Structure formats: structure tokens, C-alpha cells
Amino acid sequence: MASYDYIIIGAGSAGCVLADRLSASGRHSVLVLEAGSRDRSPWVRLPLGYGKTFFHPQMNWRYQSEPDAGLGGRSDYWPRGKVVGGSSSINALVWARGLPHDFDDWAEAGATGWNWDVARRTYEAMETRVAADGRREGHGPLHVQDVSDQIHKVNRHFFAGIDEAGLPRTADCNGAEAEGATAYRITTRDGLRHSAARAYLAPALKRPNVTLRTGVTVERIGFEGRRASEVHLCTKSGAEVLRAGREIILSAGAVTSPRLLQLSGIGPADLLRAHGIEVRADAPHVGGNLQDHLGLNYYFKANEPTLNNQLRPLWGKAMAAIRYALTRRGPLALSVNQCGGFFRSRPDQAHPDQQIYFNPVSYTTTPSGTRNVVNPDPFPGFIIGYQPARPTSRGRIDISSADPGAAPRIRPNSLATEEDRQAVIAGGALCRRIMQTPALQGLVESALDPDLRQLDGEAILEDFRARCGTVFHPVGTCRMGDDPAQSVVDPYLRLHGFAGLRVVDASIFPNITSGNTNAPTMMAAHRAADLILESA
Incomplete structure (x- = not known):
């Protein structure tokens, strides 16, 4: 059985950041698992090319929400990245940090250590800000361009x-x-999309301690008692089990991270039993607290x-x-x-x-x-x-079947x-x-x-x-907080009640930020890497 120190599930906006930062010292082996394909399409690199990837079946999950009473019973189209870089490879490139009170609200909601001062310092460490005349400020891996x-x-x-x-x-x-x-401001460098994959994962893959596998489906996470230890895969050659020596990090996004927890037996007990899944923990907030613009x-x-x-x-x-x-x-x-x-x-x-x-x-x-x-x-x-900017309605995302490949139930409750x-x-x-x-x-x-x-x-x-329609900013389905009765992960992004498993992506937002959510998702991953390395 292959073993790695860290197994990251999802090579999206968060997973790419984590892969780079967790591997930088050379001391830890890191495996990144991605269900989609590599980001080699010219439509990904071309900034305006997202007009082509918006419905592309090889690069986009093309989800549909369930009929929504708040929208007159309409179903809505939910594009999500099915490619290395995740939605940072197919989005409209706008870089919006969020407003200061967004993050102060996170801290007040129980996400201790995630206030605006912390978020601002993290952004400054991440960014190279390029002015219209070419002047640069900051030395971070991600280029943010004034156009x-x-x-x-x-x-x-x-x-x-x-x-x-x-x-x-x-x-x-x-x-x-x-x-x-x-x-x-947009995430481009020299006129090309500067996605999380290009800014973070590409440099990481040059290191011998980083491995990327694409086109693999994670079926569930395996446990030894209350410790997450294994990742069960479905590949073209059949079933496979991988072992994590230190931690498994779930970075599959606000749609898929809660579903993988549910498939692993962690979620609303009645839902899991209805699909024949053994209940490891009755966690009703897994999949709840869904917010979107x-x-x-x-x-x-x-x-x-x-x-x-x-x-x-x-x-x-x-x-x-x-x-x-x-x-x-x-x-x-x-x-x-x-x-x-x-x-x-x-x-x-x-x-x-x-x-x-x-x-x-x-x-x-x-x-x-x-x-x-x-x-x-x-x-x-x-x-x-x-x-x-700050909607208050909350919905849910859940499994529709015990089959990992089944479409999710997206109920926005708009x-x-x-x-x-x-x-x-x-x-x-x-x-x-x-x-x-x-x-x-x-x-x-x-x-x-x-x-x-x-x-x-x-x-x-x-x-x-x-x-109206979604602006493609779903968050909150594995909410962060200090109270296990009201949240899914603690402020260190560890799953309440378990060891060896964290969730790091937009699903951990306690509240939606005021603007485009790619920036705060990458910020959360950058800070999460610090927390993970501190505990290591």
C-alpha cells in the first residue's frame, strides 16, 4: 500500500496552494489527487477563454441545482472546475479579497484567529501586485494585475x-x-491566466516529494478508530487504497468535500442510513450552511x-x-x-x-x-x-446516492x-x-x-x-467554528471529533465574503498550511 505524509484530495484553488507550501521544506511527501484532467487546454491559459470552458464537459462538472422555490421553482446551472487548478482555471479571474468586516465576522462566529488582520497579512504574503505601468509590490507567488x-x-x-x-x-x-x-484586479501574469495551478502547483511539481495524480475518483476516507488514515480510490485500473502517514486534507470544494465526508460515514445520520452508509458520526452540519451569491x-x-x-x-x-x-x-x-x-x-x-x-x-x-x-x-x-454582497439564506448540499459518481443534491434555498x-x-x-x-x-x-x-x-x-442565477461562489458546507454542535471543523480546520483529517477549501467559510470567493479560498489554504506545519 502506497503511503505519503500528506494526501490532498482536490487540486483546486486550495489544494494547489497546500501542495506547494506543505512540500517546500522537502521533509514531507505530498500526494495530490484530482478527478479532472491537467490544465493544458489553451482555453484555460487564455484569460477570455473561460467563455469556452463555461460548459466544457471535460473541464467543468456542470452541476444543476434542484428546483428552488425562491426562484420560482427554477433549477440553476452550477459550473465548477473539473481540471487541475479547479475553478481558478475556469473562473472570470477577478481577485477580490473581501471586505475587512467579512473576516472579523468569521472570528466573531467562532473562527478564532481568522480576523481581518490575520487575513490581510496572509494576502500580503501571497500576492505580487503588478501596477499598470509594470511596477511590482510584494513577492508572493500569485500575480494580481492592474489592467x-x-x-x-x-x-x-x-x-x-x-x-x-x-x-x-x-x-x-x-x-x-x-x-x-x-x-x-485580475489573476494574470504576462497576459496568461495565473491560476492556483500555475502559481503554486507547477513550482511544487518540480520537487521530488510532490506527486500529482489526475483522473482518479476518491470514493471515501478510511479510519482507524477516530483517526483518518486511508483514501479509497477508483482508478482506470481498479480500486486502490492509499495511506496517509500524517494527515488527509479534504480540498474538494464546497460541493464535493461535504459529500465525501458523508460517503465516509460523517454527516446527517438519517441521510446516511437512507443510502445504506454506516454512520461513523451523526454530523448534521456536514453539507449545511450553504451560502452563495x-x-x-x-x-x-x-x-x-x-x-x-x-x-x-x-x-x-x-x-x-x-x-x-x-x-x-x-x-x-x-x-x-x-x-x-x-x-x-x-x-x-x-x-x-x-x-x-x-x-x-x-x-x-x-x-x-x-x-x-x-x-x-x-x-x-x-x-x-x-x-x-452578504446574503443570509442558507441551503444544503448532500449526496443523492452511495455512488461517489452520482450527481449531488444542491438545494440553495435562495x-x-x-x-x-x-x-x-x-x-x-x-x-x-x-x-x-x-x-x-x-x-x-x-x-x-x-x-x-x-x-x-x-x-x-x-x-x-x-x-437571477448563481455567481458561482458556493461556500460554507463544512463550516468552521469552535462549537462542534454548530460547525464541522475547528479553527485549525480539523474535523471535530477526529484526528488526521482537515478540510481546507471554500466549504469552511463561516459566512460568505462580500465579493468573489477565489481569493479568500486561496488565502484560507495559505493560512491552513501554516497551521498544519506548526502541528507537524
Whole structure:
């Protein structure tokens, strides 16, 4: 039976970070297990290529939620990375640390040692921040790029509208003043996606003490009493068992980490028994506490050229490709989410409660309403969209069968609280206020239905229920806390009541952060490595 000091289940945003940091000293052998494939596709390396990976069956798990009463009984599409690098290999690249109070709230919720001061220092250790003029700050492995010099010129209308609406601007939503309109920082290096796999795992794989295995399915974790000691695999050549000398680290993500615990006998007892799984621990919070951001876009035809004019025609695609090949710059080197920021919908809000996106492109006419940012609409168009930053509704993710390959039961329980419904109305009203400014009114040729500018609060909520979708930020399903009766892992990310097993990924968030969740997921893994090495 093969044995390693550390076995990391999942080569995603968290697992890649852990592999690098746990192996750096050379003293520990590290095995990384990944169900997906290697990240060699050119669509992964190309920043705008995520428009192609969004539905790609070889690189995306393409989950579906169950019908959701809060969304009028609709099922929602949940893309997750099925590739080395996980969702950091297929996401829209926006690097948003989260707001300081997000992490102070973690500490108050029982995640001792995870406040903003700790998170900020961890981010600073992780990042190399690259200014638009090439100046660098920090010496971390992950490059975070300021691309404000490359964004489309139509974005000037968004910033003018922000000024006319009396809303703030900020130089960087990850800086000391996080609130306000900004050009989003993205995870690119030299015009290529700088995923967790590229920043962390690629250097780690050069060491003799790191092994990566792809295309393997973890069926369950095996125990000796209350200590996790084995990983049971299904491979192309059959069943296999691996042994962990020190620890097993579950980094399969907010969808799969709780399911693997349940398949291993740790979860709600009634659920496990219903699927014929022996109950090792009745842990009702495994799979619970699911939170996610819901977002909605409003589409407008513009009266001046946008990215549509560049990327829709074949000659425009060719010119963009030639420019990218020669300079690693231009629209192919960017995210579609070029501008936006964090805002208070009302001045009396204690913290920003909305995140806004302004995209100089639209893609409303693609088949089945799906996105394809590489083939936008045949007319000048743009999008303004938003997501309430700190939703309070909580759902569940559970196994649907004892078969590890069976699809999960994803029950988001969206808009279940009055607070969340009011936040939706407030966010729509904020976008309406921005769109009613002279600067943005002057950009609009016409609105595609519905016209946000004509919607009242009730209509905003009704439209949101009918059209909103996940912004792909599921967290919380193996919640961290100091009380075993209310959480799954302790502040050291050790599974309550067991030894030799930790969970390190977005599932451990006590509360969802205010923005995009890739950054805090990688931050959590970076800090977790410190905690693991301290105990070693």
C-alpha cells in the first residue's frame, strides 16, 4: 500500500496552494489527487477563454441545482472546475479579497484567529501586485494585475455615471479604501491566466516529494478508530487504497468535500442510513450552511462601439488574436468583468452591501440564453449587473446516492429571508440610480427587456426571481467554528471529533465574503498550511 505524509484530495484553488507550501521544506511527501484532467487546454491559459470552458464537459462538472422555490421553482446551472487548478482555471479571474468586516465576522462566529488582520497579512504574503505601468509590490507567488490601462474606453461612461450619482471611487477594491468604483484586479501574469495551478502547483511539481495524480475518483476516507488514515480510490485500473502517514486534507470544494465526508460515514445520520452508509458520526452540519451569491444582469444596446464590435466579426477576432499573440494585451488578455466595485445601497448602511459589475460587452442572443463571451451580440451592447454582497439564506448540499459518481443534491434555498429580498430590491435600485445618470443615459440607444430604468421595487424583485442565477461562489458546507454542535471543523480546520483529517477549501467559510470567493479560498489554504506545519 502506497503511503505519503500528506494526501490532498482536490487540486483546486486550495489544494494547489497546500501542495506547494506543505512540500517546500522537502521533509514531507505530498500526494495530490484530482478527478479532472491537467490544465493544458489553451482555453484555460487564455484569460477570455473561460467563455469556452463555461460548459466544457471535460473541464467543468456542470452541476444543476434542484428546483428552488425562491426562484420560482427554477433549477440553476452550477459550473465548477473539473481540471487541475479547479475553478481558478475556469473562473472570470477577478481577485477580490473581501471586505475587512467579512473576516472579523468569521472570528466573531467562532473562527478564532481568522480576523481581518490575520487575513490581510496572509494576502500580503501571497500576492505580487503588478501596477499598470509594470511596477511590482510584494513577492508572493500569485500575480494580481492592474489592467486599468487596457479596459475598453466605453467604461468611462460608467465612472462618469458613478460621479454623477454621488457614489465613491477607489483605486483598488483590495486596498485600504475598498468601497467604490474601480477597474477590477485580475489573476494574470504576462497576459496568461495565473491560476492556483500555475502559481503554486507547477513550482511544487518540480520537487521530488510532490506527486500529482489526475483522473482518479476518491470514493471515501478510511479510519482507524477516530483517526483518518486511508483514501479509497477508483482508478482506470481498479480500486486502490492509499495511506496517509500524517494527515488527509479534504480540498474538494464546497460541493464535493461535504459529500465525501458523508460517503465516509460523517454527516446527517438519517441521510446516511437512507443510502445504506454506516454512520461513523451523526454530523448534521456536514453539507449545511450553504451560502452563495445570486446575481442579475441588465442588458442595453449602446450608441457607440463596445467590445461587441471587436469580438463579434471574424476580422475582429483575428485582429484581437494577432494583438494578443504579439503583445499579450487587449481584450483576450482581460476578464469580461472589467469594472465595478462595492457600494452601499443607502448611506446609513454600516458596510457596502452590493457588488456591481459593468461589462463593455453583451451576449444575450446565444443559444438557450447561455453565455459565450467569445461570440457576443451583433450590435454594440453593455451590461450592468449586481449581487447582494452578504446574503443570509442558507441551503444544503448532500449526496443523492452511495455512488461517489452520482450527481449531488444542491438545494440553495435562495431568497429565503426577508433581509435577502430587501437586499435584492436595494441592489436593483442602486443600479437603476446609476443608469438614470446623464452619463449612462447618453450611452443607451435602447434597453433590452426588462428596462431597469422603469422598474419599481416589486418589479425588481419579481424580475430577480425570474432571471437571477448563481455567481458561482458556493461556500460554507463544512463550516468552521469552535462549537462542534454548530460547525464541522475547528479553527485549525480539523474535523471535530477526529484526528488526521482537515478540510481546507471554500466549504469552511463561516459566512460568505462580500465579493468573489477565489481569493479568500486561496488565502484560507495559505493560512491552513501554516497551521498544519506548526502541528507537524
